[in-house]
Amino acid sequence: MTATPATEALEARFRRISALSGIASVLIWDQSVLMPSGGCEARAEQLANLSVLRHELLTAPDVAEQLATAEEEMLEGWRAANLLEMRRLYFHEIALSSKLVDALSRASLRCEILWREARAEANFSIVLKALAELIALIQEEATAKAEIMKISPYEALLRRYEPACSINSIEKLFGELEDQLPSLLNSVLEYQATRSDPVQPQGPFPIAIQRALSRMVMQAIGFNFNYGRLDEALHPFCGGVPDDVRITTRYEDSSFISAIMGIIHETGHALYERGLPLAWRTQPVGSARGMIMHESQSLLMEMQACRSEAFLDLLSDWACSAFSISLEPKNLFRICTKVKRGCIRVEADEITYPLHVIVRTRLERAMLSGDLQVAYLPSTWNAEMNELIGVTPPNDAMGCLQDIHWYDGAFGYFPMYTLGAITAAQIFQAAVRDERCIPEAIGRGDFKPLVEWLARNIHDLASFKSTEEIINMATGANLSTVPFLSHIKNRYLDE
Amino acid sequence: MTATPATEALEARFRRISALSGIASVLIWDQSVLMPSGGCEARAEQLANLSVLRHELLTAPDVAEQLATAEEEMLEGWRAANLLEMRRLYFHEIALSSKLVDALSRASLRCEILWREARAEANFSIVLKALAELIALIQEEATAKAEIMKISPYEALLRRYEPACSINSIEKLFGELEDQLPSLLNSVLEYQATRSDPVQPQGPFPIAIQRALSRMVMQAIGFNFNYGRLDEALHPFCGGVPDDVRITTRYEDSSFISAIMGIIHETGHALYERGLPLAWRTQPVGSARGMIMHESQSLLMEMQACRSEAFLDLLSDWACSAFSISLEPKNLFRICTKVKRGCIRVEADEITYPLHVIVRTRLERAMLSGDLQVAYLPSTWNAEMNELIGVTPPNDAMGCLQDIHWYDGAFGYFPMYTLGAITAAQIFQAAVRDERCIPEAIGRGDFKPLVEWLARNIHDLASFKSTEEIINMATGANLSTVPFLSHIKNRYLDE
CATH class of the missing domain: 1.20.58 (Methane Monooxygenase Hydroxylase; Chain G, domain 1)
Structure with a gap:
């Protein structure tokens, strides 16, 4: 035509x-x-x-x-x-x-x-x-x-990030999480309290080695450095354009875990961008579908694929040889799945993370409607955190100042993280159902079966279909919290 | 108003x-x-x-x-x-x-x-x-x-770089150089042949130390790293915007001299950009006057100020302490003023440099007029180099492929270098006449008197006046080859 x-x-x-x-x-x-x-x-x-x-x-x-x-x-x-x-x-x-x-x-x-x-x-x-x-x-x-x-x-703000996002669907999905997560959180905390804490590996972990290890992990996942870079910034993000993807992270020499997990997250974003269909790159239809799908791709890689026992065992081997240290078997997995009531969203585990998002969603809606005056944000933040997660930030840097989003104008963005996490669980479940070899391959550092499945079922569709249609076609069902909640029970309560 | x-x-x-x-x-x-x-x-x-x-x-x-x-x-x-x-x-x-x-x-x-x-x-x-x-x-x-x-x-192409540039004035000025430089070159070569060659300092010169030394030199000249960066690229240049000046260079660990001299050159460009009057930065009148003036600012810093015996003695001290080496007194000055018939423009000394430019000016005019078919560029290049400088490039990488300009579309740019060199000599002469302390201050690493004079007489005028008017106001005379030629005789023949 x-x-x-x-x-x-x-x-x-x-x-x-x-x-x-x-x-x-x-x-x-x-x-x-x-x-x-x-x-x-x-x-x-x-x-x-x-x-x-x-x-x-x-x-x-x-x-x-x-x-x-x-x-x-x-x-x-x-x-x-x-x-x-x-x-x-x-x-x-x-x-x-x-x-x-x-x-x-x-x-x-x-x-x-x-x-x-x-x-x-x-x-x-x-x-x-x-x-x-x-x-x-x-x-x-x-x-x-x-x-x-x-x-x-x-909703108009939500739709800057997700084309058909509705408050109703957010309230429904978040309502289910709010109903179930607090008691799930208690069960997991009790369960983990029966075991000793995992031992933190002792640094320093030289940043040059962290960089090299990060590049190795990115390449294993499928990042091509001819079409992108890894650099350092105050906050980790994935920017640039599909043929020139710019990932950032931040390193600390006291620990390598959070930098690597952050990089895996951003690599998920990067693969989505790189996987968009070449012929339509410059047209709206060839762009990423929206931020639910984008966050689903990063969280799928970070939380579903790479926070698995199989991958963390492999990463543990790689880290031991890179830093010349030794780690107990399963130690890295236990560190990365340790659940804790904390103040900081980006350090939160999979179970408390949605609660951080729910706090922010409530507060931003209140600020935008005028129900919450900005001057009261710090105290209201602390009260909400205490109510929903059970912690009170010691200061505003660990409270309402921790995230860049509002100060950058990104109101309506926070819900995307949790909608993305729910979507990621559902998509990963479908991918594993279609390609049973995926978990075992990931344990060998072979991401091909997973990435090829994602390319066919998600990346390649770009904006040709709606988010809902893509989820339906890829997973055979509407978006639901069931796969996410069962993933949590499975990983954290051995159910 | x-x-x-x-x-x-x-x-x-x-x-x-x-x-x-x-x-x-x-x-x-x-x-x-x-x-x-x-x-x-x-x-x-x-x-x-x-x-x-x-x-x-x-x-x-x-x-x-x-x-x-x-x-x-x-x-x-x-x-x-x-x-x-x-x-x-x-x-x-x-x-x-x-x-x-x-x-x-x-x-x-x-x-x-x-x-x-x-x-x-x-x-x-x-x-x-x-x-x-x-x-x-x-x-x-x-x-x-x-x-x-x-x-x-x-002329229309020349004026992309210099507003009122005319072929007549270029032919007049370049004609004077073509008349005088070849015999001057012979005299200098004879004069330098009476002395032993300067001893090249032996490397390796670690690149990390070269970087630190480069930053120190830039800061001494007046570069403010809150408003700019120094990075590495295949070819040295100065880009960015006045409040965010991006200088590049290339290092080799076998020698530190050419990287540092290149950086000094680019710092001259940077100071001009930084010195443009703040209130008119976004308007044409507040932009740099043109590329003659721009190259004059870089060459003034590199050739007039920093290739002086006084500064090179200081740089020699700095380099000795940075690299923990020892250099004979005057050795660096003798290296940096060594004259040689060579193939490469960017490595050329002050005397042969204009001849490189004259070759390129002839050839680009011939290609544009259709007198020279592009296929014959390599052979014609070699013939011209042989005629004017007395060398024949061993291959095209050292011949007509050495410079990016033509391949980047920058026809009409080469003359700016030599017009800039002539302007630099005339401006520096005037600055020293007005502020007698300048040469001695430079020898102490104090560039303030020079840079303040340039700020008042050149940078601050931006595009408020024509190039000709600025030169006239700053030096009291029209642009002429006399100061340049007398600078050459003075530095290279002790006249």
Whole structure:
């Protein structure tokens, strides 16, 4: 099928938009990894200009007309799917003025920079005003989008990350977790209390060796360094573009475990990006489906595949030979599956992690609705943590300042982690059902059967189908908490 | 004076163009320093899109009208100077179609990538076709601009780098050098032949120590690492933006001299960028004047200030203590002022360097006019080198493949180096005349008097005046080869 003039014009436009998004991703990577501090203001100017240019490209007067024309053309196949995505992106952008886009870009960068200082000094007041200003802009965005999309403002924010995300489905799934996890947590804690604590391997673990081991693990999983890099930054992330994926991590010489597990997580993201179908890379239909699917790919790799006893036994061997240490058999597995009520989300185990997300989801909804004044965030945070997880952060750096997300404007993102974890469990279960050799292969460091299954069932579908459809096609069922909860019982209670 | 609507619109537009140029500069740095090879195609797409966006912003239908309106407004001060620059940039861009801009961007990147391979294998045929295609596009650009600007096509290319550059002035200045340098070269060679060769310090010189020494030298000259970085790349350059200057170099552990001298050169570029007046950074009037002035700033630092006996004595002390070696007094100065007929431009001494440039200027003019077919470039290059410098390159990697410029589309750039060298000599002479303490201060590693003089007389003027006016105001005379030639006689013949 050849392109009509309307689709051709739209495809050229979205190809350019894709280039601009790729550029922004490289600039953000650069800023996080190596930009000198003096460059902040110039970078803010660059990123704000990119956002506004992207906005102008998406909302130019002829786009509405071209979309309408194309929609009457009864397109089929990838062009039909692409058009749906174009329309969706258009709705998100047409709701906003370019002034608001510019203000949002600058306010998030300003707030993020103050957050770094606030977190370092564990002093929320440093960032209070900037956060309040940013929230006001986010509210403006949410309200404007809600009106056009006929959904609630918070849903409009969720849909920046996940196309069809609804509050109802989140409340249902999270409700099930909230019902079951606290008692599961108690059972696991009791169960683990019957055993001695696992012995922590003693460092120092030289960072040069950690780097080499990390690269080896990434390559085993399937990362190709001709198409990507591993670097260091304050917070681990996966950026760049599919043919130039930029993963970051942070090392400490006292332990190698959290850096390696973080890298495995980011490698899951990277494989998804790399696996997107080549021919549609520059079009919306060829982009990653959304952040539930993205987080499912990272968590599947980190939690399902690599936190397994089989893989951790292998990693233990690799680490022993890399660092010239010795570890008891099963020791690494026991460390990586140790459950603990803690303050920090990124250090949380699989069972408490969803509770951290539920706290954040409640709080961000309250801040956005105006029910929670930003000034009360620290105290409310602590109260919620105490209620749901049973810990009280000793200071705000370990409390409401620990995560970058809100200070960066990413309201509505936190639920993606837990929706991703649920999805990961369901997808991994289906993969193992289809390819029974997967767990044993992973134990040998052979990720091919798993990655090939993911490529066929997830990566290759990009945005050709909805998240729901992809999950259904890959697993034969709607998204449910059952596989996740049974995975937890299986791994942590030997059920 | 407040902005009128026309100037306000133009200023906003050029502010955005400045952000896009800054972005392109960071992307090019990234590509040269650390991008994985698989990212080439995506990066080409990003850079081509930026070029076309910049082109569209500069040539949008309302720009011509706004420029005409503003020109009738009798602007004064910086706004008047800014308007002249806007008009100049507009002329350069309006001559081209966006199709040509896109094609040029892609063809230069493609040709540059093939050139890397061709140079590595010393095989010109690898890049022949891509170069011929690139030249055809450059000819198209030159012809289109020549028509609008009423100048010759080659001049149109020169003016991409230097606003008012004329073939007449280049022919006059280069003619004087061609008249005098060959006999000067003979005299210097005879003079140096009467002495034994300077002893080369014996390595290895660990690269970590070279890095530390380089940073120390940069800081002494005035580079502030809060606003810039030093990294490694295949070819040394200075990129980034004024508040985030990215310098690169290449180290070899067999010698530290060429890396350090290269870094000093790039630091001269960096100080110029950093010294541009803060309030006008995003406007054309606040940008660097042109590449003659830019190369004058780097060559002034490298050749005039730091290849002096006084500074090299100091550098010798620093190097001895950094590498724990000992060097004879004056040895480093003798190494750095050793004159030799050689094949490689970037390793050339101050006397043969202009001859390398003259060869390239002749050849690029011949290729652009069609007098020289690209297939004959290697043999013609060798013949010219033999005639003018008296050497014949043993292979094309040391011949016509040695420099990136043509393969990157930078026709018309080479003359800037020698015009910059002449300018540097004249400016340095004036600076020392105004501030007699400069040479002695440099010998102590104190660059403040020099850099402050440059800030006042060159950097601060940005593009408020023409190159000619800046040179005149700073030195009291028109640009001439006299200071350069007398500097050569003074340093190399003790005259």
